[in-house]
Structures are given as C-alpha cells and as structure tokens.
Ligand code: ACM
C-alpha cells in the first residue's frame with residue numbers, strides 16, 4: 001500500500017476530508033448495495049468501472065436482499081446537510097463504505113471520489129493482480145462551488161466519432177464536470193441529423209477542403225465528410241451523459257456562424273447564395289436573413305427536433321460574431337427594421353435572439369448565448385456565456401442574468417499550453433498555461449453578493465480548427481480541464497496551485513491508464 005494518508009490525490013479537491021485509522025479492503029465478496037431503485041444504474045456503473053482491473057464484477061444488490069458481506073452502500077437520503085443534489089458524504093470504515101447524497105448526481109460524485117481513493121491502478125483497462133485494493137478510512141463532506149462545470153467541444157471544424165464523445169464524457173465524469181456543451185454546427189460543417197431538413201447533412205456535413213497543416217492560409221484540397229451524428233447516436237450520447245450526471249447542452253448557432261446551413265438552404269440567406277461550406281476559418285459575412293419569415297420557421301423546426309433529442313432545459317443559440325453587412329444591404333432585413341422600429345442592425349440581432357428565446361420558452365426551455373447577445377437587448381431570462389473577457393458576464397450579472405464564465409484569457413483550450421511553440425502541436429494562437437487556468441477565479445469581478453450569485457459556473461472551450469484528431473483534443477484538454485474542474489468545484493479558499501500539482505502527478509498516472517493523451521507538466 002503506497003498511498004500516503006496525508007496526501008489525498010483527489011481532483012477536484014474535496015471540501016472537507018478527514019483521515020481515520022485503518023483501511024477498507026475491497027475483495028471479490030464485497031457487494032455494492034443501493035437503497036433506492038433510482039440509483040441502481042450508479043451501482044451498476046461502479047461495478048462496471050471496477051471490473052477490468054479487479055478481474056471480477058462486484059455483486060450489485062438492493063437493500064432488501066442485502067447479504068452479510070462488507071458493502072459499498074449508496075444511500076439516497078433527504079436529510080439536512082445535503083441541500084444540493086450534487087453534494088455527498090463518503091465514509092470509509094474498515095467494515096464498509098457508505099456514500100450518502102440527496103440526489104443521484106451526489107452519489108455519482110461520491111463514486112468518483114471513491115475511485116480516486118483507490119490506488120491509481122484501479123483505472124487500468126486490464127487485470128491488475130499485485131495491487132491490494134485498499135481504501136484509507138476517511139470521512140469526506142463535499143459539494144460543488146458552481147452548478148455549471150462545463151467543457152465545450154466544437155465538432156464542426158473537426159468531427160469526432162460517437163465513440164470518442166463517449167470517452168470524452170467518461171473523462172469529464174471522472175473530474176465531476178457536469179455540462180457538455182456540444183457545438184454542433186458552424187460555417188465549416190453541420191453535424192446533426194435533422195429529419196425535416198436532410199440537406200443540412202447531405203450538403204452541410206461535408207466540405208471541399210480544410211486548412212493545410214502548418215500553413216493555415218493554404219488548403220489541403222482533401223474533401224472532408226460527410227460527417228455527422230445520426231439522431232440515434234445523439235440519443236445514445238445524451239443517455240450515456242445522463243448516466244454520468246452530465247447534461248448535454250446543444251448549440252445551434254444563429255444568426256451568424258451558419259454558412260454550412262446556408263450552403264444547404266440558401267433561401268434563408270439575404271442574397272440567396274449559392275454558398276459552399278467554408279473551408280478556412282475566419283469571419284464569414286453570410287448569415288441568416290432576419291427579414292425572411294421562412295428563416296424563423298426553419299430555425300423553429302430545427303429546434304423542435306433539437307428539443308426532442310436533448311432534454312437539457314438550457315439550449316445554446318450562439319449569437320457570437322454576427323456581421324451586419326448583409327442585413328444593411330437586404331431589403332427584407334431593412335423592412336424588418338422599419339416594421340419593428342429597430343434603431344440599427346445590432347438591434348436586429350437582438351430581435352432574432354428574443355424571438356427564438358420566446359419560442360424556446362414556450363416549450364419550457366431557456367436560452368444561453370455568447371456575450372454578444374447583450375448588445376442588442378437580452379432576451380428575458382437568457383443566460384450569458386462570457387467569452388470576450390469577463391466584462392460581458394459581469395454586466396449580465398448586474399442585470400440579473402445568469403452567467404457562465406468562459407473568457408479567452410483563461411478558458412480557451414485551443415490556445416497554446418506552453419510558449420515552447422515549436423514543440424507544441426499547431427494551435428490557433430495565444431497562450432494559456434495550466435497555472436493560468438488554475439488561478440482563475442470566476443467570481444473575482446466587482447460585483448455585489450447578489451450579483452455574484454448569478455455567476456453560475458465556468459467552462460473550458462475546445463474550438464477545433466486545428467485539432468485534427470481526437471488525440472489532439474485530449475492533449476489540448478488535459479491537464480487544463482483537470483485544473484478547470486477544481487476551479488469549478490473546490491472553494492476558492494481551499495485551492496493552491498502547488499498542492500494541485502502534487503496531486504496531478506498521481507492523477508496523470510490515472511490518465512495514462514485511461515489512455516487519455518495529455519500534456520506532461
Ligand atoms: C467564440 O469564441 N466565437 C464564442
């Protein structure tokens with residue numbers, strides 16, 4: 001047993017952890033007991049993730065049939081002290097382990113902590129024979145700092161298989177990250193099957209070429225796609241995420257970043273096209289026509305299918321980087337301005353956003369958008385994702401809107417991780433080393449206590465213009481996403497970068513065993 005008792009290696013660091021005398025030893029006769037049928041799948045998950053290194057699958061049983069064996073017990077409780085459904089307590093005694101929480105998510109997080117209390121070899125995909133499966137006796141009380149602990153993955157610029165998405169979710173779950181923001185469409189490709197608009201994928205999911213590796217202003221000339229997720233695959237992803245306490249928040253970009261959709265349906269543009277799916281990155285002038293009623297019907301029908309696939313109450317409708325040049329020259333858009341009494345094209349963007357937000361609200365959903373949605377007048381109840389720094393997020397919080405902080409200064413995981421640029425894989429620009437992510441405090445802005453409560457979380461963004469393989473996505477994600485997980489989970493006063501680094505050394509061994517590519521620190 002090599003685990004040192006004064007060196008917990010749990011990431012994100014729990015709020016309160018106390019060591020006791022002794023250890024619990026996991027043996028083949030250990031049973032996993034669940035007390036509520038709603039948590040059977042968490043018990044089954046635990047048995048499944050432990051099985052490969054153990055070489056056996058622990059028995060999963062409910063309370064009634066509880067055997068006289070040492071047990072790992074998952075208790076769904078409603079008692080005081082577990083006010084958040086994500087909070088949990090974990091007590092490891094030599095005779096058994098008890099995880100208690102008021103909601104399934106809390107139990108799931110207790111299970112993740114238990115995995116990290118075991119020797120790192122517990123992450124092995126293969127049988128491990130020489131490691132005693134001991135867990136130090138501890139009492140842990142834990143709860144997240146923020147409700148939104150997110151990663152965004154752009155699958156438009158590059159596409160990744162469903163199998164990789166499931167693995168990505170597994171690694172998020174290990175870090176108690178709970179929101180997967182799925183950037184499903186952009187100028188460079190539409191990746192979601194929509195039954196009513198088949199051309200979105202027959203036309204919009206392929207492009208003629210991509211930026212050349214190492215020379216982004218040239219093209220490789222290699223056709224890309226069609227690559228997209230079928231609705232069946234999306235259902236599988238959403239359910240896999242749900243089992244891991246992760247909400248999948250889909251993003252349908254509007255009114256800009258939509259050239260792939262316009263290549264398929266040019267009638268929803270101002271000029272009528274024709275258009276090609278974009279092959280390079282950069283600003284795109286062609287956007288949805290805000291004067292054409294057909295555009296709204298189209299977007300609403302797309303969102304109908306999106307809502308049927310994604311149970312998330314929050315739907316992301318983009319809103320970033322929408323140039324107004326086409327709107328200025330479009331008779332239909334100009335007529336809309338006059339009819340609605342809008343002062344300018346920024347207000348027209350606000351009109352589009354408010355109209356779509358109202359549609360989603362009628363269906364019980366709530367919008368989130370990039371911070372440009374502040375510029376044209378925020379839809380009621382809209383949440384704001386602050387990316388152009390933090391001032392947009394702070395302004396939104398002052399207006400009483402919820403905010404997810406994701407500033408380019410700390411949260412853009414498509415930026416370089418090291419200034420040894422020549423030895424790093426090609427990244428978009430910029431520099432965000434691990435320590436910069438770790439030292440981010442999403443609540444640091446000048447806000448009152450009431451305003452600060454509107455900062456509901458933090459998110460790392462993986463824009464994938466230059467991430468051509470899933471290995472590169474992992475490399476750009478980790479260990480920065482592990483640092484972000486601690487920003488999102490652990491109280492600010494309990495965090496220290498040096499302490500994080502000492503835990504990260506062990507944690508990287510886990511990532512190795514899970515076959516996650518990461519940047520060594
Ligand atoms: C963004 O990075 N355009 C949100």
Ligand code: ZN
Nearest residue numbers: 270289330333
């Ligand atoms: Zn127009």
